[in-house]
Amino acid sequence: MGLANYAALTRDPIFHKVVWNSAVFTLGSVGVKVVLGMLMALALQQALVARSLVRALLLVPWVIPTVITALTWHWMFNALWGVVNVTLQRVGLQREPIAWLGQPATAMAAVITANIWRGFPFFGVSLLAGMQAIPRDLYEAAAVDGASPGQRFWHITLPGLRLVLIVTTLISLIFTLNDFNIVYVLTRGGPGTATHVLATYTYEVGFQALRWGKAVAVSMYLMPVIAVMIVIVTRYLTREE
Amino acid sequence: MAGRDALAYSVIGVLLLVVGVPFYWMVNTSLKTSAQLQSLAPYYYPRPATLGNYAALLGTTNFPTWMRNSALVAVGTTLTTVLVASLAGYSLTRIRYPGRRLLATTVLIVYLVPPTLLFIPLYTILRTFDLVNSLWALLVAYPTFTVPFCTWLLMGFFRSIPRDLEEAAMVDGATRLGAFRRVILPLTTPGILAAALFAFTLAWNEFLYALVFVHDTELKTIPVGLNDLMFGDIFLWGELMAASVLTTGPVIGLYTYLQRYMVEGLTAGAVKG
Numbered sequence: 001m002g003l004a005n006y007a008a009l010t011r012d013p014i015f016h017k018v019v020w021n022s023a024v025f026t027l028g029s030v031g032v033k034v035v036l037g038m039l040m041a042l043a044l045q046q047a048l049v050a051r052s053l054v055r056a057l058l059l060v061p062w063v064i065p066t067v068i069t070a071l072t073w074h075w076m077f078n079a080l081w082g083v084v085n086v087t088l089q090r091v092g093l094q095r096e097p098i099a100w101l102g103q104p105a106t107a108m109a110a111v112i113t114a115n116i117w118r119g120f121p122f123f124g125v126s127l128l129a130g131m132q133a134i135p136r137d138l139y140e141a142a143a144v145d146g147a148s149p150g151q152r153f154w155h156i157t158l159p160g161l162r163l164v165l166i167v168t169t170l171i172s173l174i175f176t177l178n179d180f181n182i183v184y185v186l187t188r189g190g191p192g193t194a195t196h197v198l199a200t201y202t203y204e205v206g207f208q209a210l211r212w213g214k215a216v217a218v219s220m221y222l223m224p225v226i227a228v229m230i231v232i233v234t235r236y237l238t239r240e241e
Numbered sequence: 242m243a244g245r246d247a248l249a250y251s252v253i254g255v256l257l258l259v260v261g262v263p264f265y266w267m268v269n270t271s272l273k274t275s276a277q278l279q280s281l282a283p284y285y286y287p288r289p290a291t292l293g294n295y296a297a298l299l300g301t302t303n304f305p306t307w308m309r310n311s312a313l314v315a316v317g318t319t320l321t322t323v324l325v326a327s328l329a330g331y332s333l334t335r336i337r338y339p340g341r342r343l344l345a346t347t348v349l350i351v352y353l354v355p356p357t358l359l360f361i362p363l364y365t366i367l368r369t370f371d372l373v374n375s376l377w378a379l380l381v382a383y384p385t386f387t388v389p390f391c392t393w394l395l396m397g398f399f400r401s402i403p404r405d406l407e408e409a410a411m412v413d414g415a416t417r418l419g420a421f422r423r424v425i426l427p428l429t430t431p432g433i434l435a436a437a438l439f440a441f442t443l444a445w446n447e448f449l450y451a452l453v454f455v456h457d458t459e460l461k462t463i464p465v466g467l468n469d470l471m472f473g474d475i476f477l478w479g480e481l482m483a484a485s486v487l488t489t490g491p492v493i494g495l496y497t498y499l500q501r502y503m504v505e506g507l508t509a510g511a512v513k514g
Binding site: 036039040042043044046047052054055056057058059060061063064065066067068069071072073074075076078080081083086117121125129149171174175177178180181184185198199202203206207212215216219220222223226229230233234237238 | 250267279353360468
């Protein structure tokens with residue numbers, strides 16, 4: 001009773017693995033999402049033709065059910081008939097089919113890929129809105145002073161996006177760290193425990209092994225991390241009042 | 242400038258391709274027979290295309306029931322959410338009372354607490370009220386995340402409306418609720434639409450609560466029901482992709498009409514300030 005569940009977890013190698021996987025999954029996904037989202041926003045900011053149509057099209061992955069996303073990627077990563085294997089073999093990048101979801105490293109890469117696909121448009125749309133809120137005359141003044149595009153990005157765009165970037169990244173970190181759907185549908189945490197993250201492990205311990213105390217303990221270990229991020233987001237979002 | 246434009250359009254082209262390929266593959270697969278799925282002859286398009294998967298899905302599986310359940314839960318959640326969130330958002334931005342700021346912050350915090358932390362406690366609460374394994378479980382559980390999110394979103398919209406308008410109406414004898422209904426609501430229609438769209442989408446897409454709170458096949462929503470089409474290592478990919486097309490259809494349809502409001506709502510919260 002009491003804290004026994006918490007103490008037991010500190011000595012549980014599976015739990016350690018799950019924490020590590022969650023960190024890899026979250027940081028890997030969010031890192032790429034920031035970069036792709038920034039590219040998307042910069043490209044949309046530059047390209048004027050059909051901007052809102054393109055923005056709407058690129059946001060579609062973000063509105064469809066995550067389970068569908070995961071299912072579709074599951075099929076595309078299929079070892080025998082998946083489009084990834086067949087195409088890579090046809091263009092000669094790969095000789096033999098790869099069991100993407102059956103090997104630890106590629107399975108982790110697969111779940112991260114699906115998560116990035118779903119999540120980067122959110123960054124793109126938020127950052128684009130942030131860019132549009134930066135006053136035009138700052139760029140004009142910089143152009144008059146002969147600043148290069150790189151300098152303008154570094155000294156005007158990036159500082160102007162600071163708030164949006166921090167808030168969007170933190171919100172994405174919170175929800176990626178707690179992602180259940182993609183991992184559950186694509187790999188069920190496997191092979192072995194190679195892609196088990198805190199959300200899927202909590203579910204497995206609680207609802208399959210029916211060890212409620214331990215399951216709650218697993219999710220409670222997330223609490224401090226989540227709490228810190230929530231406090232920061234809340235600070236930023238309620239500051240102007 | 243021309244060089245940068247070319248670069249921008251190539252980036253957009255690549256991103257559209259990355260986003261588009263899985264959708265194409267979903268549709269392509271849904272139109273193939275299982276024999277065609279295991280053939281490399283015409284691989285990248287269905288020939289001949291068949292609607293057999295759709296017929297099998299609608300005729301031989303529980304998919305129609307799951308779709309009805311999903312629709313019931315999503316519409317029910319949307320109605321509750323719009324009603325509660327619009328009143329709450331209005332109250333939190335317009336009416337002065339002690340603790341209002343704290344409440345507003347709490348709404349935001351509650352939205353940010355992820356379902357992973359909440360599904361076990363929620364399960365025990367629902368069990369106490371004997372709601373587990375019924376659609377009521379979802380109709381009760383979904384507003385716990387849609388209401389805070391939509392309230393927060395609507396607060397931004399309410400703030401943008403000048404106070405004078407409703408004050409004028411109230412000077413003319415309207416009650417506060419009357420002014421809210423006849424003056425404020427018509428002006429916040431875009432916000433309400435965005436909130437409704439978000440509530441519907443979040444409920445339609447939800448998976449974890451539906452997986453945990455409901456067990457009977459006839460009560461499942463689509464995302465959970467689809468797991469019944471996977472038997473161990475045997476996946477009915479044709480049917481699964483047909484189901485995916487039918488499940489994304491309503492969301493994309495709604496989104497096509499309302500995306501402008503959705504993007505506005507999505508960026509209103511994070512961007513200002």
